[in-house]
Amino acid sequence: MKFLPLVLANLKRHMLRTALTICSVALALFLFASLRTVSTTLASGSEVSSASRMITQNATAFVIPLPQSYATRLGSIPHVQAVTWANWFGGKYGDGKKFFAQFAVEPESYLKMYPEFQIPEDQKQAFLKERSAAIVGEGLVRAFGWKVGDNVTMQGTIFPGDWTFTIRGIYHPSQKEYGDDSFMFHYDYLYERERDRVTPGWFILKIDDPNAAPLVAKTIDDEFRNSSAPTKTGTEKAFAAGFASMWGNVNLLMSTIGMAVVFAILLVTANAMMMNQRERTSEVAVMKTVGFSDARVFGLIIVEAALISMTGAALGLGGAILLPIVTGFGTGGFLPGFHVTPGTALVGGSIALLLTVASGIVPAWQAAKLPVVQALRRVE
Amino acid sequence: MALVEIREVDKSFKREAQTVDVYHGLTIDFEQGSYTALMGPSGSGKSTLLNLVAGLDKPTRGTVRVNGAEVSAMTASQLADWRARTIGFVFQSYNLLPVLTARQNVELPLLLTNLRKAERAERTAIALDVVGLADRMDHFPRQLSGGQEQRVAIARAIVADPVLILLDEPTGQLDAKSSEEVLDLMRRLNEEFHKTIMMVTHDARAAAQARRVLHLEKGVLLEREEAVVS
Ligand SMILES: Nc1ncnc2c1ncn2[C@@H]1O[C@H](COP(=O)(O)OP(=O)(O)OP(=O)(O)O)[C@@H](O)[C@H]1O
Ligand SMILES: [Mg+2]
Numbered sequence: 145m146k147f148l149p150l151v152l153a154n155l156k157r158h159m160l161r162t163a164l165t166i167c168s169v170a171l172a173l174f175l176f177a178s179l180r181t182v183s184t185t186l187a188s189g190s191e192v193s194s195a196s197r198m199i200t201q202n203a204t205a206f207v208i209p210l211p212q213s214y215a216t217r218l219g220s221i222p223h224v225q226a227v228t229w230a231n232w233f234g235g236k237y238g239d240g241k242k243f244f245a246q247f248a249v250e251p252e253s254y255l256k257m258y259p260e261f262q263i264p265e266d267q268k269q270a271f272l273k274e275r276s277a278a279i280v281g282e283g284l285v286r287a288f289g290w291k292v293g294d295n296v297t298m299q300g301t302i303f304p305g306d307w308t309f310t311i312r313g314i315y316h317p318s319q320k321e322y323g324d325d326s327f328m329f330h331y332d333y334l335y336e337r338e339r340d341r342v343t344p345g346w347f348i349l350k351i352d353d354p355n356a357a358p359l360v361a362k363t364i365d366d367e368f369r370n371s372s373a374p375t376k377t378g379t380e381k382a383f384a385a386g387f388a389s390m391w392g393n394v395n396l397l398m399s400t401i402g403m404a405v406v407f408a409i410l411l412v413t414a415n416a417m418m419m420n421q422r423e424r425t426s427e428v429a430v431m432k433t434v435g436f437s438d439a440r441v442f443g444l445i446i447v448e449a450a451l452i453s454m455t456g457a458a459l460g461l462g463g464a465i466l467l468p469i470v471t472g473f474g475t476g477g478f479l480p481g482f483h484v485t486p487g488t489a490l491v492g493g494s495i496a497l498l499l500t501v502a503s504g505i506v507p508a509w510q511a512a513k514l515p516v517v518q519a520l521r522r523v524e
Numbered sequence: 525m526a527l528v529e530i531r532e533v534d535k536s537f538k539r540e541a542q543t544v545d546v547y548h549g550l551t552i553d554f555e556q557g558s559y560t561a562l563m564g565p566s567g568s569g570k571s572t573l574l575n576l577v578a579g580l581d582k583p584t585r586g587t588v589r590v591n592g593a594e595v596s597a598m599t600a601s602q603l604a605d606w607r608a609r610t611i612g613f614v615f616q617s618y619n620l621l622p623v624l625t626a627r628q629n630v631e632l633p634l635l636l637t638n639l640r641k642a643e644r645a646e647r648t649a650i651a652l653d654v655v656g657l658a659d660r661m662d663h664f665p666r667q668l669s670g671g672q673e674q675r676v677a678i679a680r681a682i683v684a685d686p687v688l689i690l691l692d693e694p695t696g697q698l699d700a701k702s703s704e705e706v707l708d709l710m711r712r713l714n715e716e717f718h719k720t721i722m723m724v725t726h727d728a729r730a731a732a733q734a735r736r737v738l739h740l741e742k743g744v745l746l747e748r749e750e751a752v753v754s
Pocket of ligand 2: 570571572692
């Protein structure tokens, strides 16, 4: 591309202006990609959840536990095939800077309930056998450099004191969306030390027919309506969506803000490009006199616009993609893996392309159509 | 056949309601290897004549032929291509792209050819050498004097080896010494390299260099062959 030095020289003319324009494009696409990732992550939470799993939680509030005795009663409800339960541990590891979820689970039934957590058979057996054993996601292994056999000590926040676990297994999620940064250990290990203070946080049920879910939910919630701990039962999907609704109408908000920002940046960039071109009227005339055709002049200016928006897009999207990786920022097992989806990258790329056209086409067209004679008269 | 043949050319400009007639039935030839100075009062149509020859503007009527090609009948993209190969143009000022070095400015017309990088570099170096600026190749226009800038512009006008060089008041903004240098250079290009030159000028000394002097006045060309000899 022998014309590249010419394009680059033009971009270097106002270094600061070019840099600022690139930065604003980068910022726009970074914001866009990050905001969109929040919504895709929330959405994927409800998408990947199994239609045949249901969650029973306390009707008053999610954080209030349920009596242990419910396990057997839930098991006898029609369509319910299996029951397991889990509890939120809320421990702090190391300096506590990296947050991840720890669940106390009923080991055997929990792993059966979630075949999405794939563990080598020997590790699974070792985990089941030992009361203080834990299994952890590969993401945590990467973050902390753990390996099978390591002892890990955490400070309890809900359940005070030091808690030491032995890692016996490492799981791999069958789908990225299930997340690889959860920490699971025996419910009994928690129970033997805390006794009166601990009962299951929520129950997970497997039903034989997804279509029966509304019926099952109604039966269960009716059954416990007049007890000391009324329940709220829903599909796993509804449960994940419940997390999403905690954020308010996130999706709409995110996309509205995202689009407004991108649009504002578009105007700024287009304006900067047009300013550049106006200053260059006589130079375009000289180029045409030298023999540059209208089409070539047009192309050079479009390439210039493309370089600005593509560089900005690469920086912005790259930043958004790297952010969760570098900072290890995640939703800590609450929600499935936080990452920029290919769809988001694609839409971001299209925005950059649109930006190229929008910011380049007017100045390029004006330059291509510029009558040389008139332009030269203006300067002399 | 003359290199440049202008036949029965009318040129008028429409400005709002009124029309400015510059020439009516202009006919003149410029021979291969000639060196012509075009003089005349402001507004007499000197620049317009160069623009017509370079295909930057179209006659209202009549034909302009250069080197056998009918310039007045070519399309815009044909013209661009043809201009790159045939014409070297030098203006009074604002010739150079300020963001490019002398070398890059001179190389500009060669980017439109199929020459390889090494050949382009070689030709650029030769052209800059001809104008005596081999040691200023990597300077930007703002680092050059007015005379040097004009010589870079001349290097660019000759680098693609065009048959015809058009200059519109090339010494108009130069001091006496720089003008001298530029004019010497033009004479060399004509005598040594046999370039055909058409130069618009207000400067009698510049005109004195030329081998033919034409006066344009009220749309009429008056010949004043070998009139002033220094
Ligand atoms: N693009 C244009 N639009 C309108 N009028 C024009 C245009 N170009 C030239 N003219 C008119 O045509 C006439 C000739 O202009 P031209 O520029 O050729 O004169 P000139 O001899 O080069 O003058 P100067 O010595 O001042 O450069 C002038 O009256 C000018 O106003
Ligand atoms: Mg003029």
